[in-house]
Amino acid sequence: MPNPTPQPTPIEELVSQDYKWGFVTDVEADVVPKGLNEDIIRMISAKKHEPEFMLEWRLKAYRHWLTMEEPRWANVTYPPIDYQDIYYYSAPKTFTSRPKSLDEVDPEILRTYEKLGIPLREQEMLAGVAVDAVFDSVSVATTMKEKLAELGIIFCSFSEAVQEHPGLVEKYLGTVVPYTDNFFAALNSAVFSDGSFCYVPKGVRCPVELSTYFRINAKDTGQFERTLIIADEGAWVSYLEGCTAPMRDSNQLHAAVVELIAHDNATIKYSTVQNWYPGDKEGKGGIYNFVTKRGKCLGVNSKISWTQVETGSAITWKYPSCLLIGDGSVGEFYSVAITNHHQQADTGTKMIHIGRNTRSTIVSKGISAGYGQNTYRGMVKIMKGAEGARNYSQCDSMLIGDKCGAHTVPYLEVRTSTAQIEHEASTSKIGEDQIFYCRQRGLSSEDAVSMIVHGFCKEVFRELPMEFAVEAQKLLGISLEGSVG
Amino acid sequence: MALLEIKNLHASVAGKEILRGIDLAMEAGEVHAIMGPNGSGKSTLAQVLAGRDTYEVTEGEILYDGKNLLELDPEERAREGLFMAFQYPVEIPGISNSYFLRAALNAVRKHRGLEELDPMDFLSLAREKLKLLDMDPTFLNRAVNMGFSGGEKKRNEIFQMAVLEPRLAILDETDSGLDIDALKIVANGVNAMRSPERAILVVTHYQRLLNYIVPDRVHVLAGGRIVRSGDAGLAQELEQSGYASLEAEVAA
Numbered sequence: 001m002p003n004p005t006p007q008p009t010p011i012e013e014l015v016s017q018d019y020k021w022g023f024v025t026d027v028e029a030d031v032v033p034k035g036l037n038e039d040i041i042r043m044i045s046a047k048k049h050e051p052e053f054m055l056e057w058r059l060k061a062y063r064h065w066l067t068m069e070e071p072r073w074a075n076v077t078y079p080p081i082d083y084q085d086i087y088y089y090s091a092p093k094t095f096t097s098r099p100k101s102l103d104e105v106d107p108e109i110l111r112t113y114e115k116l117g118i119p120l121r122e123q124e125m126l127a128g129v130a131v132d133a134v135f136d137s138v139s140v141a142t143t144m145k146e147k148l149a150e151l152g153i154i155f156c157s158f159s160e161a162v163q164e165h166p167g168l169v170e171k172y173l174g175t176v177v178p179y180t181d182n183f184f185a186a187l188n189s190a191v192f193s194d195g196s197f198c199y200v201p202k203g204v205r206c207p208v209e210l211s212t213y214f215r216i217n218a219k220d221t222g223q224f225e226r227t228l229i230i231a232d233e234g235a236w237v238s239y240l241e242g243c244t245a246p247m248r249d250s251n252q253l254h255a256a257v258v259e260l261i262a263h264d265n266a267t268i269k270y271s272t273v274q275n276w277y278p279g280d281k282e283g284k285g286g287i288y289n290f291v292t293k294r295g296k297c298l299g300v301n302s303k304i305s306w307t308q309v310e311t312g313s314a315i316t317w318k319y320p321s322c323l324l325i326g327d328g329s330v331g332e333f334y335s336v337a338i339t340n341h342h343q344q345a346d347t348g349t350k351m352i353h354i355g356r357n358t359r360s361t362i363v364s365k366g367i368s369a370g371y372g373q374n375t376y377r378g379m380v381k382i383m384k385g386a387e388g389a390r391n392y393s394q395c396d397s398m399l400i401g402d403k404c405g406a407h408t409v410p411y412l413e414v415r416t417s418t419a420q421i422e423h424e425a426s427t428s429k430i431g432e433d434q435i436f437y438c439r440q441r442g443l444s445s446e447d448a449v450s451m452i453v454h455g456f457c458k459e460v461f462r463e464l465p466m467e468f469a470v471e472a473q474k475l476l477g478i479s480l481e482g483s484v485g
Numbered sequence: 486m487a488l489l490e491i492k493n494l495h496a497s498v499a500g501k502e503i504l505r506g507i508d509l510a511m512e513a514g515e516v517h518a519i520m521g522p523n524g525s526g527k528s529t530l531a532q533v534l535a536g537r538d539t540y541e542v543t544e545g546e547i548l549y550d551g552k553n554l555l556e557l558d559p560e561e562r563a564r565e566g567l568f569m570a571f572q573y574p575v576e577i578p579g580i581s582n583s584y585f586l587r588a589a590l591n592a593v594r595k596h597r598g599l600e601e602l603d604p605m606d607f608l609s610l611a612r613e614k615l616k617l618l619d620m621d622p623t624f625l626n627r628a629v630n631m632g633f634s635g636g637e638k639k640r641n642e643i644f645q646m647a648v649l650e651p652r653l654a655i656l657d658e659t660d661s662g663l664d665i666d667a668l669k670i671v672a673n674g675v676n677a678m679r680s681p682e683r684a685i686l687v688v689t690h691y692q693r694l695l696n697y698i699v700p701d702r703v704h705v706l707a708g709g710r711i712v713r714s715g716d717a718g719l720a721q722e723l724e725q726s727g728y729a730s731l732e733a734e735v736a737a
Contacts, residue, residue, distance in 0.1 A: 432539075437575040440535050441585075441645065442563035442592035451588065455579025455628065 035084040038062065041190055044088065048159055051166050061179035061189030068183045074346040075375040075407060076315045078288060081253055088191040088224070148206070153237075154199040155210055158226050161197035168199055172230055176259035176296045176323070184255040185292040188224050192257070195226035200235035200266075209465050211240040227258040231266035233299065238269040240465060254313070256291045264299030264326065271464055272308040273472050274316070289313035293320035294350075297329035297358075305332035306349065307463040309472045314343060319377065321350035324358035324386075331360040334460040336472070338453075339372025339404070348378035348409075353389040353419070362393040365457045368404035379411040382419040389419040397427040398456050400449065428456075488513045488550060488684045489534075489653055495544035496533050503529045505709035506545070511702075513652070514681040518695055518720060519688045521706035522728035527688045528572060530706070531657040534686075535569040536562050549653065563589075564596035568651030570642035572658040577629035582641070583611060585629045586648055593649055614647040618674045635662035643674040654678070655686045660694035672697030692724040 033040070041062050045055040070081070148155050154165060161169050179189035200206050231237050241258075260268045274289065289312075295304035306320035316339075322331030333349035351360035366374040380391045397406035408425050430452055438448030454461070461469045487510040494507040503526045511517050521527050533540050534547065536559035547554040554562060577585065583604075591601040602610065612622055618640045630638050639659050646654050656675065660668055675685065675698050687698055695703070695717065703719040704711045707728070713719060 431575070433573075433575050434577060436535075436537055436559065437571065437577075438585075438589075439559040440563050440569055440571075441589035441649070442560050442596070443588060444560055444592075447588070447592075451580055451585070452577055455577050458579035 034087055036062075036086070036088055036191065040088055044191060044193065048162070050162055053166070053170050054162055057174065057179070058190050061186050062191075064180055065183065065186035065190055068186055070183050074317050074377075075373065075409075076317060076344040076346050078315055078344075081288070083187075086253060088193070148208075148210075151204050151207070152201040153204060153206055154197065156197055158192070158195040158197050158228065161228070165197070165199070168230070169197070169228070172228055172259070172261055174259075176261060176294050177257050177292050182292060184290045185257050188226060188255050188257045188292070192224040192226040195228075195256070197227070198229040198237065198239065200231045200237045202232045203234040204232075205236040206238065209238045209240050223254045223256075225256040227256070228261075229259070229268055229270070230261045231263060231268045231302075233264045233266060235263070235266045237267070238465065239271070241270065241272040241274075254287050254289045254291070256293075258291070258293040258320075260295035260304055262295065262297050262299060262302035262304050262326075262329075265301050266299060267303040267305070268295060269305045270295070270307070270320070272306075272310075273464075274308065274310045274312055287313045288315045289317065290315075291318040293318060294323065295321070295331070296323045297326050297331060297355075299329070300326040300355075301328040301330075302326050303330040303332070305330075305334075305463070307332075307334040307460065308336070308347075309457075309460070309464070310335070310337040310345060310347060311472075313345075316343075316345040316347055319348050319350055321352070322360065323352050323354065324360065324389075325354045326358075327355040328357045328359075329355055330358070332463075333360075333362045333364070333378075334463045335364045336367070336457045336460045337365070337374055337376075338367045338369070339374045340369040342371050344373045346375040346377055348376045350379040351381070351391060353380075353382045353386040353391070353416075356386060357388040358386055359389070360391045362391070362395070363459050364393075364395045365460055366395070366397045366406055366408075367400065367453055367456070368397070368406050369400035370404060372404045373407070374405065375407040375409060377409045377411075379413070380421060381411075381413040382416050382421070384415045386416050387418045389416060391419075391421045393421075393423045395423075395425045396456070397425075398430055398453065399427065400430045400453075486551060487511060487548075489686075490548040491545070492547070493545035494530075494533070494542065494547060496529060496540045496542045498529070498540050502543070503540070503709055504533065507706075507709075507711060509704065509711065511653075511684045511686065513684050514679075515702065516679060516685045516687065516698065516700045517702045517704065518698075518700040519686060519704050519706055520690070520692070520720060520723060523690065525706040526709040527690075527706050528657055529709075531569060531572075531655050531686075531688050534562075534655055535559060535567065560592070564593050566593075566652035567655070568646050568649055568653070569655040569657060570639070570646055570659050572661065574630050574633075574638040574642055576631050578631055580629050581626050582629055583608065583625035586611065586645055589645070590648055611648060614644060617647050617677055618644050619670050620644060636664065636667035639663055639671055640667065640674070643671050647674060647678060650678075650683075652682060653684050653686070655688065657688045658690060659687070660689055660691060668694065669697060692720045695720045 038059060041058050042055065045058055145155065154161070156164070174189065177185050179186050198210060229237065229239055260270060262268050293306070295306070297304050304322050308320060310316050316337065320333060324331050331351050335347065337345045337347050339345045348364060349362055351362065353360065360380065362378055364376045364378065366376055368374040374397065376395045378393060378395070380393065382389045393410065395408050395410065397408065399406055406427055410423055412421060412423070414421060430449065434452050435445055435448045438451060439445060443451065461472060464472060489511040491507050491509040494504050495502060496504040507530060519527050519530065529540060533542060536557065542555055549565065549567065557565065587602065587604065587607045590607065594601055611625055615622060615624065620640060630641060633641065639662065642659065659671060663671060672694065679685065687694065687700060689695065699717050701716070703715055703717060705713040705719065705723065
């Protein structure tokens with residue numbers, strides 16, 4: 001049992017650093033040169049004062065990565081990525097190209113913030129403006145941490161966890177997504193800069209929704225994040241991953257890894273609203289969101305539930321998955337993926353049934369507009385011995401306009417005769433009739449589309465925590481702007 | 486001044502002319518009926534008034550409350566108080582009737598400079614109006630037109646009209662698919678909405694609806710033109726003679 005300590009947050013230091021970064025060009029202290037080699041990895045590890053096991057692990061991951069090839073099987077296209085042309089530690093914009101005031105931020109982004117109803121001060125934070133006015137949220141974060149610590153819940157940045165709880169990190173890191181798993185997971189393992197760590201002890205129900213949101217200003221988690229969440233026996237935790245506003249980000253590749261571990265009778269609910277910069281209307285720029293997310297239902301009757309609303313990124317490529325090992329464990333995947341303009345999404349899930357009487361539910365809603373391409377790719381695998389396993393999958397696609405595409409690629413593999421599997425799929429086109437009906441009642445075409453899409457996604461939205469659902473709905477409207485003439 | 490004035494209206498769809506010179510004027514407080522055989526252009530007229538862009542207006546003009554209606558988007562027309570009850574009401578899965586209708590009402594209210602209604606105020610208003618159409622309050626929680634019977638869909642249209650309180654209501658074949666009981670309920674709902682400030686244009690194939698909603702004027706449409714106009718008696722007359730004789734007249 002680890003002894004959780006409240007994390008000292010050097011507020012003054014952090015804030016003044018941010019401020020300094022914004023206005024001073026002399027930043028050599030925290031810059032690691034472009035490109036990737038063992039020295040770079042050693043530098044990253046050294047800067048983070050990591051214990052030896054972390055460095056070893058990073059190096060092993062790097063060496064393995066060198067032997068791997070970038071996968072090409074997804075239904076997405078993009079120009080080759082030059083891995084030597086990337087800063088692997090502290091993205092340069094944090095230092096030099098960071099806007100000094102909101103005047104320097106793309107007005108389009110500001111308009112979006114306004115529509116989301118984000119207060120001015122938060123807008124500054126989200127746009128990455130170096131301001132010294134973030135005291136409020138930082139102190140809120142600290143108060144929250146103290147409250148959680150009383151319950152024995154550890155919730156901190158990954159870097160802090162490595163320092164304060166190395167035992168836990170060493171025990172669980174890479175046990176769900178090993179560095180050998182795939183090309184991007186290997187890359188992430190080698191160079192990840194930070195992320196979130198959460199441990200909920202035995203029998204504790206986390207009383208609040210944990211969110212990265214209130215931490216985002218304090219630490220620039222960068223493009224290679226790593227998240228590790230462990231729910232011990234009987235624990236319950238709901239985690240919100242908030243990329244809730246378009247991030248101003250000049251970097252292209254976002255390769256994160258998320259690992260969840262649920263012990264006996266534990267529940268982890270992981271919700272994402274992803275709204276990274278999708279590129280402009282012509283498809284220039286934007287984030288490549290290549291993420292490996294996986295949960296391990298290790299214990300009996302454990303449960304892992306993924307809910308995602310993917311509205312941003314130029315390319316989204318991710319499959320939040322569940323390994324259902326414990327008998328009676330439950331995996332869920334609820335997803336809304338929207339592609340507009342030239343966005344591409346190849347997303348879905350994998351449900352691997354290993355234990356007896358394991359159950360999984362998949363509800364996927366894909367929406368394509370403009371030239372968007374949306375692929376649902378899902379695997380349901382019932383292993384030998386997974387007696388009585390059940391799966392229900394539902395994949396619905398909606399098309400807006402006639403230049404977009406929707407694709408559904410389900411894989412089913414059943415090796416147990418007592419398993420039950422149901423799969424339903426549908427494709428619908430948002431009708432001129434529907435839009436006209438709404439307009440005849442006084443709604444604008446954009447509101448009409450947003451409403452129709454919202455109705456289409458309802459089964460997923462109701463899985464989201466309340467405040468997220470509201471935000472997701474607003475995002476939908478914004479993402480689909482200009483999708484009808 | 487007439488609330489609605491249509492002058493020499495020509496409209497076509499996919500290059501085919503459907504309306505070939507319609508002239509019609511309606512005062513506030515009046516109920517007019519447009520009758521005519523299938524393909525005469527009744528529904529086209531209704532759709533053009535509502536602003537459906539499938540139809541291209543090639544000639545003529547429409548003045549609504551003195552404004553050039555053809556310059557307004559469909560939603561602007563709606564906010565200005567023009568309502569169409571659809572012949573085929575559209576289904577919107579996952580969106581409840583009350584959510585939909587409150588959004589619509591608030592769009593209209595906002596346009597008129599009125600405060601938007603919160604869900605509670607809206608609910609009491611909606612419940613009141615539901616009674617007009619003999620509808621159950623649970624109806625508000627059902628998704629828009631999803632799984633509704635034909636009659637329920639038509640009643641829902643009139644219910645929406647009752648909530649939105651338009652100045653000009655166009656009922657596009659609201660009677661089609663209704664049994665006699667439902668027809669009476671719908672007609673009662675419409676009659677309850679007759680008022681000196683409001684004009685109602687009833688588009689119908691059959692005379693029977695006009696037994697319950699007695700119009701001030703009846704216009705007979707054939708071949709894209711109004712071939713006869715008269716009072717409610719004209720509808721009775723048509724019931725006797727049918728449209729065939731009229732079409733013969735037009736053809737001649």
